[in-house]
Amino acid sequence: MNKKLITFEEAKRAIETHFKPADLGSEESVLLESYNRVLAEDLISVMDIPPFNRSTMDGYAVKAEDTAGAAEDEAVALNVVGAIGVGEQPNFKLAKGEAAEIVTGGVLPQVADAVVMMEDTQREDSQLQIFTQVAAGENVLARGADIKKGSIVLKKGTLLGAPEIGVLAALGKTSVKVNKIPVIAVLSTGGEITELGKSLSPGRIYDTNGYSLCTAIMESGGKPVYLGVAADDKEALKKILQTALTSSDMVITSGGVSVGPKDYTAEIVDALGKPGIVVNGIAVKPGKPTTIAFIDTKPVFSLPGHPSAALLMFYLLVRPLVQRLGGRPVTGMKKVKAYAGTRMFSAKSRRTFVMVQLEFDRECRLIAEPVEGGASGAITTLASADGFVEIAENENYVDRGLEVGVWLFRGTAGRA
């Protein structure tokens, strides 16, 4: 285990080197439960949509050539031989000079290839006068014009939202093959960390990271499995990590704020398999104690104990991997332009992320103000921040009034 801090960019490269998203396979999902899931295969239509030549207007189905020459002052006469209501299959076909009344959505009778709109006709009993000439296909949505039988309607990897689920319904699909959801194990460590529901002894604090990380996993399209707080016992920790590793697609631990137990988590993680720990500390602030291991190609992240540092490292490093495991589009964070409201200092030789709130000044310029308590790892920091300003390793500070890019925590996702 190399203990030298590496840069943020090197840490990301190390992840790329070792991470190969496992194929988690697919499962059948009932259509209405498929919202926000990812299509596991190209969806090929088994039918034409519409399944018949459909009228898009109320009027008369005709053979277009029978309307040749019709005009406002030059009526063409046709003989009405039937009427086609909605949902009915016409049991007749048109002969030359014949027409059939039809509603919007109605099935064109055989031979008919166009529809004359109601307002362009006049009728007395079965005698119809037509005052406009129509072309073949006019006011008709031909069988298969929307979706052709045998064509790929939705591609593998499509995230299913309202329009896509509408398309699946149109095809009569009651269920659909979707990617399995990646299962991510979450374990909290640290001698002072207490599980919710237990009473808080003096000197101890409740587990925050377990809950914020589980939620962040859900946001990222994963299924969290919360393993609680690890007992302060080397053998027990080893056992639970081994179980977590075999029963999930990724493991995330977060340390107590103390360095003691944290260090022995790293030792155990490193011994779980090869290659073991590949990143042991990153030159960032906050987030320095982050370690990243791979057991084969399965990632094990050990995030810092400070709640805001743990969640920030999740957003920056872990979320893209959860999304890739689920075959989801990777949602980059959005960046907006703002001006530093205060001089912001960086940590020496570390990539520094300064949590900021955004507000407009009187000239309607967006101003980024550092969030109070950002340095102390206060739990409320992330909840009150709109995003963060990134200061490069070789800069000491960003001066008040300078233009900065602010990466936004919210509004990062595709569809809600």
Add this chain to the structure above:
Amino acid sequence: MNKKLITFEEAKRAIETHFKPADLGSEESVLLESYNRVLAEDLISVMDIPPFNRSTMDGYAVKAEDTAGAAEDEAVALNVVGAIGVGEQPNFKLAKGEAAEIVTGGVLPQVADAVVMMEDTQREDSQLQIFTQVAAGENVLARGADIKKGSIVLKKGTLLGAPEIGVLAALGKTSVKVNKIPVIAVLSTGGEITELGKSLSPGRIYDTNGYSLCTAIMESGGKPVYLGVAADDKEALKKILQTALTSSDMVITSGGVSVGPKDYTAEIVDALGKPGIVVNGIAVKPGKPTTIAFIDTKPVFSLPGHPSAALLMFYLLVRPLVQRLGGRPVTGMKKVKAYAGTRMFSAKSRRTFVMVQLEFDRECRLIAEPVEGGASGAITTLASADGFVEIAENENYVDRGLEVGVWLFRGTAGRA
């Protein structure tokens, strides 16, 4: 029932006049199931966070005044009287000239008010030399500095994401009071519409709108109740609409493409109560046959049969109401600047929404190209569109190359 088309802006004003979001009440939700729910009350902390004066460094807890004058070449000597591990409550207090070893996250003993970092000390047995002077509060997160007992930590109406659920966990909350989710009934009408799972007779099509609308309701933070396809029978339709109205917070029907059954839906809806139908057709394209009724202040939307028109009207008119019923922030659609790739025509005197795909040209300008089949109400239109261009009532077209604003379907939401 006035049958005159009103403008899109008038329709929105009519909604504002009649809609009063009902108070749906709240319910207790287990913490990990509270993701993406809305806090129903101001959350007041019952404890200080941290619950004790906490060291933010490994080092020695001291009384700051005992370090006065300490410097690199001017050590001050203190006597180490104990050590405080993580999660331990110290059972001693410091007398003048005393110090205690402490870890990050450790509880300061009584009287101590600062921590000297390990690297600024030298120790031999119980004799400690300190090479820097510290101020009261230095390297300490004071009890309550993060969250004060009795303070409002999260405000009523807060959408719960990862940081917020972390804050709730820090406070030891195992469950939280959240807004009830609005229940929206969805009914499809139209003689040609067939429920999924049934075989498709000639001349009929599967219910698309029921599924796309249910999904859009989920996206908007509502709970859809899919009532299937209404029987083609006036009395049965009246009964199901009455049940839908009493058992849900909003009712959405969508028509078959035929005008027949659609009209009698309107008649029945109007008779359900006062004020009844307040919008009967809107001067928009697509979406003209949209009707909006209120029974007291409960909305009943009758959307068009064309799938893309129904979903578009949902996004434009219904989604904000679902969000307001749930006490959620209303997510406006995002607009991007693009250039028309083709001349786009509008419908005479109607606000026209042209579905477009966006792509970059060689000069990296974003080009909006109308989606094929947009006019025919094809099901695939919305799934393949990135958004739409809005053309005002008094414009006939937007010329190729002109700058247009494109409203985006995706990326409209807060957190995913």
